[in-house]
Each structure stands twice: as C-alpha cells, then as structure tokens.
Amino acid sequence: MSSRVIRMAATAGVTALTIFTATSCSSGDGGADAKVTPAAVASPHSDGKGGQGEKKEGAHWGYQGADGPANWATLAEDFEACEAGREQSPIDLDDDKAVQAPVDKAVTIDYRPVTAELVNNGHTIQANVPAGSRIVIDGTSYELKQFHFHLPSEHTEEGEHTAMELHFVHADKNGKLAVLAVLMDEKSGASAFADLFKRLPTKEGATAKITKAFDLTAFLPGDRDQYRYEGSLTTPPCTEGVKWTVLKDPVTVAPDEVATYKELFPKSNRPTQPLNDRKLTEVDK
Numbered sequence: 001m002s003s004r005v006i007r008m009a010a011t012a013g014v015t016a017l018t019i020f021t022a023t024s025c026s027s028g029d030g031g032a033d034a035k036v037t038p039a040a041v042a043s044p045h046s047d048g049k050g051g052q053g054e055k056k057e058g059a060h061w062g063y064q065g066a067d068g069p070a071n072w073a074t075l076a077e078d079f080e081a082c083e084a085g086r087e088q089s090p091i092d093l094d095d096d097k098a099v100q101a102p103v104d105k106a107v108t109i110d111y112r113p114v115t116a117e118l119v120n121n122g123h124t125i126q127a128n129v130p131a132g133s134r135i136v137i138d139g140t141s142y143e144l145k146q147f148h149f150h151l152p153s154e155h156t157e158e159g160e161h162t163a164m165e166l167h168f169v170h171a172d173k174n175g176k177l178a179v180l181a182v183l184m185d186e187k188s189g190a191s192a193f194a195d196l197f198k199r200l201p202t203k204e205g206a207t208a209k210i211t212k213a214f215d216l217t218a219f220l221p222g223d224r225d226q227y228r229y230e231g232s233l234t235t236p237p238c239t240e241g242v243k244w245t246v247l248k249d250p251v252t253v254a255p256d257e258v259a260t261y262k263e264l265f266p267k268s269n270r271p272t273q274p275l276n277d278r279k280l281t282e283v284d285k
C-alpha cells in the first residue's frame with residue numbers, strides 16, 4: 001500500500017496527502033480530528049525521502065499475515081500498546097461478567113442529519129461528518145467526527161460475531177475519544193445502509209461526497225441498552241483512554257451489502273482482547 005500512497009501523493013499533491021493521512025494508518029479509529037500534526041501527516045507512509053520515515057511511525061499494518069494484529073506491536077515503536085496495553089479493544093461482551101449500572105449512567109445520543117465525505121483509506125470506509133452531532137457521557141459532551149465499518153464485528157457477544165460493526169468516533173474538547181459501536185446483523189429485507197453502500201468508494205484513497213443530509217439515527221437500533229467499558233483504538237497505535245459504548249441490540253444489514261463491503265475489505269477485525277482488571281458495565285434504559 002505504501003508505494004501506491006506515495007505515488008498518489010506525488011501526483012495529486014498536498015491535498016490528497018492530507019486527506020489520506022488524516023484518515024489512514026496513522027490515526028485508525030481515532031482519525032479525522034484536529035490532532036494530526038504536520039509531522040504526523042508527513043510520516044505515516046514516508047519511505048524516508050521526506051525525512052520523517054526513520055522511526056517507522058504510522059508504519060503500514062493490516063489484518064492478515066506479517067502485518068496482522070499479532071504483529072502490530074513489532075511494526076513500529078509507537079505501536080507498542082498493541083501488545084503491552086492492559087485496556088485494549090475490542091472485547092467479548094458477556095452478560096455474566098457485566099455489572100449493572102443505574103440508568104443515569106447511560107450514554108445519550110444526539111445525532112443530527114449530516115452530509116458526509118466517504119473515504120476509502122485502505123482499511124475501512126470512513127465517513128467524515130460536519131460538526132453538530134454528539135454523545136454525552138457522564139456529563140461530558142463528545143462531538144461526532146467520523147464513522148466507519150469493520151467486517152466481521154470486532155466485539156463479540158458471548159463469543160459470537162455479527163457480520164459487521166459500525167463505529168461512531170467522537171472527541172471531547174480536549175481531544176479525548178469516545179466510540180459508540182453498533183453491531184450489524186446480516187438479514188434479508190429493508191436495510192438503512194442501502195443508499196450509503198451504493199456510494200462506497202472502491203479504490204484506496206478515493207473519496208465520495210454525500211451532499212444530501214441523511215439521518216444517522218437510522219443506523220442505530222431503537223433500543224439503546226448498552227455496554228460501557230474503558231478501552232483503546234482497535235487499530236494501531238492501539239492508544240488507550242478511549243471510552244467505549246456498545247449498543248446491545250444490533251441493526252440489520254442486507255446480505256448484498258455485506259458482500260459489497262467484503263469485496264473491498266475481506267477481513268477487518270482485530271481479535272478480542274482480555275478484559276483484565278477492567279469493569280464491564282451494562283446499562284438497560
């Protein structure tokens with residue numbers, strides 16, 4: 001992937017490089033916020049010519065083989081949390097291990113209709129959205145930055161995957177991240193994702209704009225019962241300190257939509273990680 005990205009940057013100039021790196025390997029789950037520095041932008045796919053490549057920051061990674069999750073920590077110095085971290089994501093969600101919390105601990109979701117820029121960043125389709133949608137966790141507001149997909153699901157429920165998983169990535173005013181995860185069950189019939197999945201940019205680095213505002217709440221289940229826990233990015237550099245909320249009820253995705261996505265990204269889930277000393281909380285609304 002690196003060489004292709006470098007070629008693209010060389011031919012398309014700074015704009016393409018900026019769009020790509022702000023949403024790609026360097027940032028993973030946490031991408032598309034304002035924290036991408038010029039140095040970080042320059043480094044992720046540099047081959048050294050840019051003078052930023054020596055530390056292998058933002059090195060190439062993937063989901064299978066030598067670049068796969070088992071080896072992420074060895075691919076770059078700043079990926080070491082992928083192995084050394086004790087509060088990693090995703091996890092298995094097991095009711096027997098969950099502690100019930102009062103309903104006022106529930107994360108509230110306040111999403112507005114949005115336009116979006118879809119980006120194929122080589123790992124996922126990411127939709128960058130304008131400001132205005134948020135979730136509130138324990139009184140702190142986290143603004144929605146982007147959402148993206150994984151196949152199959154990253155979180156499991158008692159060991160079982162769903163076909164896909166949707167991650168809504170938010171940041172508070174200090175840049176702290178909170179992800180809302182929605183499990184996607186493959187089922188025939190009506191799917192809220194039909195329009196979006198017709199527009200997926202198929203080539204790595206390609207983008208597509210959705211200029212007509214659409215309702216994000218259509219991507220959420222009606223029931224907001226949820227799990228909460230403290231975790232990490234599920235992509236390198238696996239940074240911890242991410243507040244996770246996983247809705248218990250799945251939404252429906254159509255078989256042909258799953259097939260379409262699978263053609264672009266055959267496998268994009270990190271295996272579940274040990275819970276260790278963390279508390280898994282469940283809040284039934």
Ligand SMILES: [Zn+2]
Nearest residue numbers: 029150167234
């Ligand atoms: Zn994700």
